[in-house]
Amino acid sequence: MDFLKNAKRLPVIDWNLTFFGAHEQKVANNWTVPIEKHYAFECIYIIKGIENIQIQHRDYELHQGDFFLIPPEFIHKMSAGKDLTYFCFHFDIDDPKLKVQLIHGLAYYHPAQSSLCKDLTPHLQTLDGLIHKANYDFNTKMIIQIELSKILQLFYNATMQQTSSDSSTSTEYSRIIADFLKNTVTDQVISYIKNGYLSNEGTGLVEQAINQVGISDGYGFRVFKKTYGISPREYLSRLKINEAKKLLMKPQYSISDISTALGYTNLANFSRQFKRWNSESPRQWRTKNGS
Numbered sequence: 001m002d003f004l005k006n007a008k009r010l011p012v013i014d015w016n017l018t019f020f021g022a023h024e025q026k027v028a029n030n031w032t033v034p035i036e037k038h039y040a041f042e043c044i045y046i047i048k049g050i051e052n053i054q055i056q057h058r059d060y061e062l063h064q065g066d067f068f069l070i071p072p073e074f075i076h077k078m079s080a081g082k083d084l085t086y087f088c089f090h091f092d093i094d095d096p097k098l099k100v101q102l103i104h105g106l107a108y109y110h111p112a113q114s115s116l117c118k119d120l121t122p123h124l125q126t127l128d129g130l131i132h133k134a135n136y137d138f139n140t141k142m143i144i145q146i147e148l149s150k151i152l153q154l155f156y157n158a159t160m161q162q163t164s165s166d167s168s169t170s171t172e173y174s175r176i177i178a179d180f181l182k183n184t185v186t187d188q189v190i191s192y193i194k195n196g197y198l199s200n201e202g203t204g205l206v207e208q209a210i211n212q213v214g215i216s217d218g219y220g221f222r223v224f225k226k227t228y229g230i231s232p233r234e235y236l237s238r239l240k241i242n243e244a245k246k247l248l249m250k251p252q253y254s255i256s257d258i259s260t261a262l263g264y265t266n267l268a269n270f271s272r273q274f275k276r277w278n279s280e281s282p283r284q285w286r287t288k289n290g291s
Helices: 096-105 115-130 138-160 169-195 205-211 217-228 232-248 255-261 267-278 282-288
Strands: 017-026 032-036 041-048 051-055 058-062 067-070 076-080 085-093
Touching (some): 017 138, 041 115, 085 115, 096 138, 096 169, 115 138, 169 205, 169 217, 169 232, 217 232, 232 267, 232 282, 255 267, 255 282
Antiparallel strands (some): 032 076, 041 067, 051 076
């Protein structure tokens, strides 16, 4: 008998929304940042003065109150104009569909008088205000989480208001590949936790994902990188590292078990990959984060 057959349900949420810290800085007029790129979204809010940003062969001049969003893996460089004070933070989310939507649906530059910037400003100012606190506690972390979620919701709503041709075939292929990788990694971890073994050893996951859309491996790699800015293999590695962090926060799982659950052939491979992405070993990360 189904005791919940008439139940109305909310969806399961299974994603990582990561905030990589923030900083406010007043800089000299000769301040420059060399050409760089990041693995996460970068958000820049101008508190005072002028900042120059070059991205995708275009130059932008930002003034007080302006907001700028740089997608992951986009090469850019920055310099100060005059009397520059800015606020900056990085975030990432591992929901494939939403990530594509943000990358392709949001403009880089949002002047102070634009509707999106006006909506964002109170949340940006709240985050910036936290920098001046003497110490950070649980309440601070919750405020950051709440404000970042509100900012993300504004981004999402802004993309929904635009009519865009970015639902092209190649973008849809990329989303299907990303969804397959994310769902497979999640199912793999759940299977191991419940059963103590892997029903699928997880070999050739990228090739399996590309096969889902019936295109060649080479074409799949190209369209995926064009959409997400990274290769499918790098994307898979990030998914595994995010899952590893969630499991490392739970002391009942040994590092060896976590390695196996994520489909690594041995513990050394897992530790090497984890350190590559986090600059510290799984054991060091677990100790540092209180488990």
